[in-house]
Amino acid sequence: MHGRLKVRTTEEQRLLKEKENQKKLVAYKQGMAFILSTRKKDSYDPEAFAVSSQILHANPHIYTLWNYRKESILLEIENYKDKEEELVKFLEKELDFTEQCILSSPKCYSSWYHRYWVLKNHPVPNWEKEFKLCAKYLSVDDRNLHCWDYRRLILNKTGLCLEKELEFSTERLNANFSNYSSWHYRSTLRTLDVESLEKELNLVQSAVFTDPYDTSAWFYFRWILNHKEILEEKLQEVLESLKQLEELEPDCKCILMAKCWIMDTLYVKDEDQKDDINEFYQKLKQLDPLRKTRYEDAIKQKNS
Amino acid sequence: MDYDLPTGFDLIIVGTGVVESIISAAASRIGKRVLQVDTNNYYGGHWASFNLEDIQNLKQENNIDLGKQFPKNLSNEEDFIPLGNKLKCFPYFETEWHIAEEDSIDVLKIKQENLNGKENVVLDEGDKSKLDNDKKEHDDCADKEEDESVVQGEIEEAKEVEQNLNVSTQELLKKDYRKFVIDLCPKLHFARGNFVELLISSNIARYAEFRSVSRVLTWINGNIEVVPCSRSDVFANNKVSVVEKRMLMKLLTSIEEEEKSATVPQNTTFKDFLKNKKLSSNIIHFVLYALSMSNDETIWLEGMKRTKRFLGSLGRFGKTPFLFSMYGSGEITQAFCRLSAVFGGVFALNQQLHGIVLNKENRFESLKCGKQNITASHIVMSVGAAPVSFFKNPTSSLISRAVLITDKSLMDSEQEHMTLLLYPAGNKLITILELGHLTGTCPKNVFLIHITTEGSSNPKEDLEGCVKNLFAFGEQDSNPRKPKVLWSSYFSIPNTNELDLKSSVPSNVFLCPGPDLDLDYDFSLEKAREIFLSIYPDAEFLPRAPDADEIVIGEDPETATEVRASNSNLDISKDTEKSVEEERAIEQSSETELAIEARASCSELDTPSETDNTTKDALKEVEECAEAKENMQ
Numbered sequence: 001m002h003g004r005l006k007v008r009t010t011e012e013q014r015l016l017k018e019k020e021n022q023k024k025l026v027a028y029k030q031g032m033a034f035i036l037s038t039r040k041k042d043s044y045d046p047e048a049f050a051v052s053s054q055i056l057h058a059n060p061h062i063y064t065l066w067n068y069r070k071e072s073i074l075l076e077i078e079n080y081k082d083k084e085e086e087l088v089k090f091l092e093k094e095l096d097f098t099e100q101c102i103l104s105s106p107k108c109y110s111s112w113y114h115r116y117w118v119l120k121n122h123p124v125p126n127w128e129k130e131f132k133l134c135a136k137y138l139s140v141d142d143r144n145l146h147c148w149d150y151r152r153l154i155l156n157k158t159g160l161c162l163e164k165e166l167e168f169s170t171e172r173l174n175a176n177f178s179n180y181s182s183w184h185y186r187s188t189l190r191t192l193d194v195e196s197l198e199k200e201l202n203l204v205q206s207a208v209f210t211d212p213y214d215t216s217a218w219f220y221f222r223w224i225l226n227h228k229e230i231l232e233e234k235l236q237e238v239l240e241s242l243k244q245l246e247e248l249e250p251d252c253k254c255i256l257m258a259k260c261w262i263m264d265t266l267y268v269k270d271e272d273q274k275d276d277i278n279e280f281y282q283k284l285k286q287l288d289p290l291r292k293t294r295y296e297d298a299i300k301q302k303n304s
Numbered sequence: 305m306d307y308d309l310p311t312g313f314d315l316i317i318v319g320t321g322v323v324e325s326i327i328s329a330a331a332s333r334i335g336k337r338v339l340q341v342d343t344n345n346y347y348g349g350h351w352a353s354f355n356l357e358d359i360q361n362l363k364q365e366n367n368i369d370l371g372k373q374f375p376k377n378l379s380n381e382e383d384f385i386p387l388g389n390k391l392k393c394f395p396y397f398e399t400e401w402h403i404a405e406e407d408s409i410d411v412l413k414i415k416q417e418n419l420n421g422k423e424n425v426v427l428d429e430g431d432k433s434k435l436d437n438d439k440k441e442h443d444d445c446a447d448k449e450e451d452e453s454v455v456q457g458e459i460e461e462a463k464e465v466e467q468n469l470n471v472s473t474q475e476l477l478k479k480d481y482r483k484f485v486i487d488l489c490p491k492l493h494f495a496r497g498n499f500v501e502l503l504i505s506s507n508i509a510r511y512a513e514f515r516s517v518s519r520v521l522t523w524i525n526g527n528i529e530v531v532p533c534s535r536s537d538v539f540a541n542n543k544v545s546v547v548e549k550r551m552l553m554k555l556l557t558s559i560e561e562e563e564k565s566a567t568v569p570q571n572t573t574f575k576d577f578l579k580n581k582k583l584s585s586n587i588i589h590f591v592l593y594a595l596s597m598s599n600d601e602t603i604w605l606e607g608m609k610r611t612k613r614f615l616g617s618l619g620r621f622g623k624t625p626f627l628f629s630m631y632g633s634g635e636i637t638q639a640f641c642r643l644s645a646v647f648g649g650v651f652a653l654n655q656q657l658h659g660i661v662l663n664k665e666n667r668f669e670s671l672k673c674g675k676q677n678i679t680a681s682h683i684v685m686s687v688g689a690a691p692v693s694f695f696k697n698p699t700s701s702l703i704s705r706a707v708l709i710t711d712k713s714l715m716d717s718e719q720e721h722m723t724l725l726l727y728p729a730g731n732k733l734i735t736i737l738e739l740g741h742l743t744g745t746c747p748k749n750v751f752l753i754h755i756t757t758e759g760s761s762n763p764k765e766d767l768e769g770c771v772k773n774l775f776a777f778g779e780q781d782s783n784p785r786k787p788k789v790l791w792s793s794y795f796s797i798p799n800t801n802e803l804d805l806k807s808s809v810p811s812n813v814f815l816c817p818g819p820d821l822d823l824d825y826d827f828s829l830e831k832a833r834e835i836f837l838s839i840y841p842d843a844e845f846l847p848r849a850p851d852a853d854e855i856v857i858g859e860d861p862e863t864a865t866e867v868r869a870s871n872s873n874l875d876i877s878k879d880t881e882k883s884v885e886e887e888r889a890i891e892q893s894s895e896t897e898l899a900i901e902a903r904a905s906c907s908e909l910d911t912p913s914e915t916d917n918t919t920k921d922a923l924k925e926v927e928e929c930a931e932a933k934e935n936m937q
Binding site for chain 1 (some may be wrong): 539855
């Protein structure tokens with residue numbers, strides 16, 4: 001029969017893949033040998049530089065090659081000393097290249113750092129573009145710590161625009177608030193006052209009401225509750241709203257924990273409340289038997 | 305006709321609607337010889353897509369007498385039954401412009417004076433191209449003014465003038481007529497619905513591109529509000545209290561258990577069911593009209609089923625449960641036709657179909673197409689093509705449709721959205737789709753609105769209240785927040801899904817219903833599967849089609865890559881419209897070619913064959929990289 005489709009079997013596919021890998025390995029070894037053979041203190045070989053691009057694009061984790069590139073770039077910077085325009089052109093190309101590498105593996109320390117290093121050596125760095133880059137990468141993977149780190153690095157260079165960063169952080173939280181990085185980033189931005197505390201409390205309450213079983217928001221909640229500017233009346237108010245939440249979700253340990261935090265601060269010496277707190281810890285022991293001794297320890301400390 | 309079609313098919317399919325095309329693909333896929341014909345010169349029938357010019361011509365075509373399209377008797381010798389019935393027509397069809405044909409010179413002059421302030425430009429009144437150029441310059445001028453940010457007042461003035469400039473004219477829109485893709489019957493796909501699952505399992509998804517609907521809105525207490533449907537929506541919504549947030553989340557996450565544990569009488573409405581749960585009126589509205597797309601009379605079990613359908617599709621692609629096919633829903637029909645053609649299906653549009661010949665046992669024998677008599681063992685036809693005698697009662701209910709072109713979004717925001725708006729109107733639910741230029745269905749700066757509801761008599765009357773509340777026509781409505789309608793079309797399509805399409809039909813003839821009111825293609829898909837399995841009871845329905853690189857021609861695995869290459873050429877020639885992405889990919893690959901040249905120059909390192917192979921690897925990586933970039937955008 002003619003024109004019939006023959007579909008490749010998985011065993012065939014496996015062998016093919018293996019063959020491909022072997023070829024890749026040979027290419028990698030030869031490329032590396034070539035680059036290292038041309039490595040000199042006072043000059044570099046543009047061909048070897050191009051080959052290093054190809055290898056890094058396939059595997060950006062080889063820091064030897066990134067260092068090789070840094071050496072070459074420093075030579076070029078010296079070379080273009082009086083020709084800023086051409087230097088900018090060269091460095092922009094390098095930036096584009098790092099972006100490609102970051103694209104192919106977004107969680108590689110070396111390529112993120114190399115990008116920062118190039119910008120540091122750039123005569124007219126466009127930091128604005130870097131903010132956009134971060135936003136783009138975080139919208140793909142909002143827990144990419146490399147990207148959060150990179151944003152803080154850039155902020156060190158440009159100085160903080162509080163309003164913009166708050167908005168950015170809110171945007172990230174709106175996209176997904178189960179994200180320790182977003183909450184933590186928010187906590188590093190400013191020192192809170194009475195007014196901003198109120199806002200943050202509303203935000204974090206919105207999160208714990210939406211999903212009381214998500215621990216990331218509770219971490220931020222606890223951080224807010226421990227703030228020295230927070231007023232006693234405010235704590236009372238939060239306690240009331242947590243009681244409401246507890247009615248809707250009686251079996252959620254995080255709510256009980258939060259109530260304990262607040263009551264511990266509010267009623268340090270109040271004997272009447274002591275029984276209540278004890279009762280909460282007893283319930284926590286049932287809800288969360290894995291941390292039973294921890295709660296027992298808390299009860300002991302309360303009563304001593 | 306100066307060519308002949310082959311004859312002696314396993315299956316003839318008359319019509320290129322969704323149900324017909326799915327059957328066509330499925331039959332070709334299992335190796336049946338399939339002929340698919342259509343009297344129209346376009347694909348899709350009542351499911352088709354048109355550009356702005358063609359849809360206006362459709363109006364006239366629709367008035368053509370049926371007798372002309374299907375001549376009653378071509379030859380007296382044959383005893384055949386003529387094809388076609390009134391279900392093929394649109395019972396109502398109109399299109400209307402709501403803006404001036406072109407900018408009058410006076411208007412332009414005023415605008416330009418506003419822009420330039422004291423500066424005066426003399427205009428050659430007859431020279432339109434000059435006018436256009438001037439306009440562009442003025443736009444730039446306005447930008448500059450903004451940049452310099454002289455005085456706040458002046459900036460605002462400049463912005464106002466700019467807005468005025470956006471007032472399109474017929475002339476401007478007509479110039480872009482090819483950028484419009486207007487679906488007669490636009491559909492969304494539930495991300496985990498049967499249809500999407502089929503697209504994936506059959507590997508047909510590769511023939512189309514999709515975009516996720518980015519927000520779901522509803523009309524509540526005279527306002528448009530965002531429906532919080534996912535966890536992040538609930539968190540970000542500032543219109544509901546924290547306690548409401550918890551109640552809504554609880555309902556969304558526990559609906560499965562709710563259904564099992566609920567003890568309510570069978571005939572309780574979904575609305576009463578929700579009320580009994582002591583939910584606030586906002587939450588009831590969101591769940592009843594938006595999430596479950598029910599009305600006040602929907603019974604609770606049905607409401608629960610629909611809510612689950614919505615929730616079950618969340619979190620797979622994008623923020624809402626829905627996907628929309630780029631460049632319009634017409635692409636979907638064509639994707640199935642394409643698969644059918646790849647597996648040997650023969651397609652012929654613009655055919656003169658006179659009738660079918662039945663034998664003594666009242667079984668279909670052949671189709672009279674032009675001067676030919678084409679035989680097949682089975683025939684499948686769209687309901688509008690079927691002979692009148694195949695129906696007991698060929699009257700159907702109607703789907704009321706409106707298509708509007710507007711100048712701005714229903715709800716402004718910084719990013720462009722693709723929006724689904726659910727508008728409860730009495731006992732009906734009106735669904736509204738707003739498409740921006742990112743969907744590939746309209747040019748920049750305008751929006752395409754599709755309105756669909758259950759029809760009663762006249763689509764214009766059916767939709768009047770809703771359209772008036774949401775949109776402004778001309779200068780009558782002074783509310784500046786409402787989008788202004790630039791062009792409108794109202795039509796109705798027969799809803800043939802309730803008709804009896806079996807009892808008066810010969811046993812080897814199958815009728816396919818047309819569009820329905822459901823948001824997705826689920827119903828059409830079920831019909832297609834049912835008909836396919838009636839014809840081929842033991843066959844598999846649309847098994848996975850192999851990818852090009854899995855196909856081995858001859859025995860040498862290396863040649864497979866050649867197949868891939870020739871296939872991708874085919875893609876480019878077929879999708880001229882979509883070539884932007886491909887161009888980008890080609891651009892990218894030329895970049896690698898440069899790198900490869902550099903590599904080849906150190907050829908002492910590589911044997912020639914290996915260079916070849918790394919070339920392929922590099923190309924593949926670039927392809928992947930381009931793909932990743934695409935996804936990010």
